[in-house]
Amino acid sequence: MKKLMLGMLMIISQQLVMAQATVKGIVSEKETGNRLAFISAEIDNVLQSVSNEHGEFIMKKLKPGKHKLKLSGVGYKTSEFDFEVKEETFVIQFQIEKQVLFLNPVEVTAIRANDRMPFTKTNLNKKEIEKMNTGQDLPFILNQTPSVVINSDAGNGIGYTGIRIRGTDATRINMTLNGIPYNDAESQGLFFVNLPDFASSVNSIQIQRGVGTSSNGAGAFGATLNLSTNEFNEKPYAELNNGFGSFSSWRHTIKAGSGLIGKHFTIDGRVSFINSDGFIERGASDLRSAYLSAAYINKKTSLRLNAFTGKEKTYQAWNGIPEAKLRGDEAKLLEHYNNNYYLYDTKEDSANLFNPNNNRTYNYFRYGNQTDNYRQDHYQLLFNHEINKSWNINTAFFLTRGLGYYEEYKRGESLDDYGLNAVTADIIRQLWLDNYFYGATFSAQYKRNNDQLTFGGAYTRYDGKHYGKIVWSEVAVPKDYKWYNLTAFKTDFNFYTKYQRRLNSRWEAFADVQYRNVNHTINGFRKNPSLQSGGNFNFINPKLGISYANGNGWLGFASFSIGNKEPNRDDFEAGVTQKPKHETLYDFEVNIEQRKAQYNWSVTGYYMHYNNQLVLTGKVNDVGGYTRTNAPKSYRAGVELQAGVKPISWFNANANLTLSKNRILNFTEFVDDYDNGGQQENKFASTPLSFSPSAVAGFTLNFIPVKNGEISLLNKYVSRQYLDNTGNDARSINPFYVTDLRLSYQLRFKKVKEVNFNLQLNNLFNRVYETNGYTFGYIYGGQTITENYYYPMAGTNFMAGINIKI
Template identity: 30%
Template sequence: MKILLTALAALTIGMGNTFAQEQDTTLRQLPEATVSVGYLADGQSPFTFQDISREALMNKNVGQEPSFLLSETPSITVYSDAGSYQGYSYYRMRGIDQTRINMTLDGVPLNEPEDQGVYFSNYPDFLNSVSNIQVQRGVGTSKNGTSSYAGSLQFTSPSLRDSSATTVGTGYGSYNTYRAFAEYKSGLHNNMGLYLRGSHLHSDGYRDNAANTSSSVFYSGGIFLPKSILKLTGFAGNQQNEMAWLGVSEEMIAENPKASANTDQEDDNFTQSLTQLQFTHFLNSNATLNASVFYNYLEGNYDFDLNNFLGLPSTDELYNYAFRSNFVGMFANYQYETDRLDWTSGIQANSYSRRHTGSEKTLGQLYQNVGYKREFSAFSKVAYTAGKAVLYADLQYRYTDFDYTQPLVDFSLLSWQFLNPKVGITYHLSEASDLYYSIGRTGREPTRNDMFAGSDELPIDEQNNPVLSSTDAEYVTDHELGWRYNSPKVSASVNAYWMDFENEMVLNGQFGPNGLALNSNVEKSYRTGLEVSWQYQPIRQLTLINNSSYNYSRITQQETTFSPILTPKVIVNQEVVYRYNKFETALSFRYQSASYMDFANEATLKDYTLLNWRANYQFNHLKLSLMVNNLTNTRYFNNGYIDYDGSRKLFVQAPANWYMMVTYSF
């Protein structure tokens, strides 16, 4: 850390000296999100991305897990343990799971470093306090934290420049689902701004043993000086879930569609909090320095009925896995802009530890171990405008290591180094139209679960030597070719991608001793496809929105070629929105084609079609909203696996359901 601070100080002094002669007294108004701007894509970038605005989020957000709103963008699939919209949900991008998707809030890594996942269930009502989401598909720009292997999600915190307002809201819907929240925005007064939000949510869930009760707070405060911004942002959440992460056989679903394979004695309880201090300083009219420190804390546990998992009658035997983690880090970037040049360089470092404790209800504590992970990365990227072309280059160096302490085990530190280059070009065909191409490469280290073969404690041999499963990194080379068009009535983007993998880790259909899904390396694999987004407004009141994708992916292993699991070829999202004065209504359609559940490509999840409707009316300070999902009462499955006995296990999702909400602002 001392070396990093020395390097940062030298970088700052050098920049100050380099550009001191360019200082002027007329500075542009300081934007708020400059800390994360260096990691985002824009219209000049040769990458595939899509922004989801605050307005779009608020029209659809009712406290549901973010995964469901993300599924309205191309190449995203989603499923929920509970079958409904609260509790644990998961998404995949281009068929790749979310542990391979980088996620940040204002540049702060959200992925848990050991297993590289994000559980939005720990951040209840998170979208209520997000001003923008940028979805990057493919390698994209350099980010902080875990690798952008399949893509990335960049969340932006609330703007403190918004007008002063207080908003309260409450809602109720199917499966005893309810939500209440209160939000306060001070606006900017005396160069200071404040944002506060508190929420409480509950749902019984559609499936049995799938209830969720959760609460959260989100806060942000800032001081805006003539040349600097100091901003403190954070949130804390607690969730208590019943467990419904096991699939159910088709026979059980036929008898009771709400059936759960988990038992009613399996529960979990997790608390997580994040605090970030951001500093932004304009060195002059062209140069900006951003720095941030953060701390993320997690504590919780979940129950596991091993007998039930193995298909045996449940007894009083009940295992519990408990975790406590500390995640602290810093990052800084320097940005220099002129009419033709945009150059950003940055560094990031973090340190992480997680204590794992395994116990059994009658036997007490069985073991305790601690995993440690450190990371350092540095990047430099430049975009240069030459006539109608914007040339782009981005180079990131990333180092990460993993250590482990367990009694009687002599563990040797594991480390990985990655050099991640990206180059591309954006060509302006006209005022409204751009063509882009990029090629990028990135690598990703295995998760703890991959290395430990699904065990919470590292397996050892008879001589107490560690038995590691896979420690090899995986790599992807990503080609993105696209076209973007924007006019007053029409906006559109079309892109083709080719992702060529080395040593890719893919689901193998097996499960570890604590029930977690296992992955295996494959010799060769690629994913390719076409993604389309467009929006058309033929008249002022009517808007048509489409987000669709086609995917063709193959894996080669031991001279056998097959398709990856849980990767549908076709996804279509079509929405029709009608607005008249203060009334808005929308009808949305989703089609998802069949996908395979096993490497043999014999068991499939059937295709399905969903039809959802929503409406809201703004009456002065009062807003009324109603949503009805799955209008046609379709029984569908969007996740499944082949169990150890060869049977199909499925996750049924909710039939027709509704939710009504009232919000009042003053």
């Protein structure tokens, strides 16, 4: 028996040794023989590496036998090679051809941070995006990146979704599409629902955390998202992607491209349809989108026209669920009802509130067409030109057209508030947005020897109309009566200059300065049509940094940046006596990391100090509403840890952990006092910033049990989040830990490039958790009453799909 065991161990050990071959690849340009850096290497569609500054990459622990290698890089033709592993260690050389067409996306590289820039960043390539794209909104694709917390009104990631990075909400995250600003000009928010399935047209994403490098559009006050769709496809292709999942969720996507026509032209297109009933009652979404891109390319010039559109109809779930209802606490639910009985003034409303079978799916809205309806069309014309080997220039013109409304049923409205007779009636009204956002961006890049200079900027204008219509009433009103019709205008001009200087083979210095002028004119608000507001702002945003890199995988940087940001539309509604100030952020970042073929790790420390950060305090403004108030001092300080390991060919793991302290100093809370009138003040010396968890972690395990098959476990942990700035646990979101399971398998045929099967089980262990909410409180009957509302996520649910590539 002992001899048998020893024999089996010898056989196993021999197999392990045989399975640990190491390949060192050397990539050079076919025309000149020069070695090439930043060329992506992929073996058997699984193992990945990138060539270093010497054109070398290493793949370890390859199994003996035949393998397929794919090499790709900007400006070079994608090439595939077959090779066979016979020895434990060997060197093999590969040559790839330079693409004679001008493919450098200057409109993106001008605002993105490269590997040597001293900014905290994460890059996602097309393959990584495809793996995560199951039809959910963009935030869910970014969920496993550092410091990210996501949410969904409907509870399943389809419809209205949100994202926070380092605790920073979407109104402070700058987002560009091919270098063109996307944030809503007035609210400064990101409405991903207006870009259904846009990820299917995206070939790369860069996330910059902190102030980041200068970009176009809204000020980056915590993060930047840069998305690029301008991929070059040399060969014709077609894709059919269909999916089905829980809550009657469907996804249908068709993509096709012409490849290179006549050596100069390409056309790419996509149409997508996504439908879901949502986890929340009546949380349905009906989403449509289309994308078309046509390009002309020669040796030194490219001209590209992009046109894409998104149309959404979503039933509303944005009121959330009262805490007592969510927890199934009958006594507190009755107390909530007694305090808010006017909200539930029909028998159906009351019965729905007290129905014990819908505690986690409850939706306050019951009107059949309580829907948000919006369409957004985008047009982009991008021109790139290489003047000579040192100079590249880019200019782009764009138009974004938005039109839509929110329809709602309002009970017992006093029509004198609508400029009509002083009677009370039920009505159906629509709140409309009708806007144009247009402008131009430009950039130029100079590279020579150890110097790189980039300058650029943008001019944009927003022309917006806000109006409301009564489309039905219990009493007679004029047809399609408009009770308000208001305009708003906003211009934004920025100019930036960036300079990189390679001091020696290891050290590189960076300087960046941006000037930005913003002028916002608001001709009234719905609740106060006579209030004229807005402001003119001039900002100077400098950045300085230094980076280090050697040939052994070590990198590091240190940087200091200043960012300034104007208030949004709602902030200006505070009135004449409470006009908001702009916000200022001082951002310090330091990083050290090591990248190896089989492992990588990094540590980033940051300190983000705010002057006049706009926060909710509960203070009532001039028109009786709650708006944000400038807090003199606040900060976010933390460390971001990342690591990845590929110990063997069939397993790899990636993890990230953010530990942070997020505080607001000398904070004053205002609480409505219905007993005595006015508001009561509560003062705090130092409290946690709302929605800023002290710990956020992501952990992914990838198993490759068979060739072309993969099993992935995606884990996410988020610590306690406070709903306001008082640090009160009774007004918070409980910590949660959730695991998703993703299965994928790929088949290849002679006439079909790929057939991909995928299945994703979200919330594998059926955790009960919430990711978002809000709170308010008041004093009544001698006691302080707190009302918490939450947005729960679905229990175990799935999305399955098949993607056919031709």
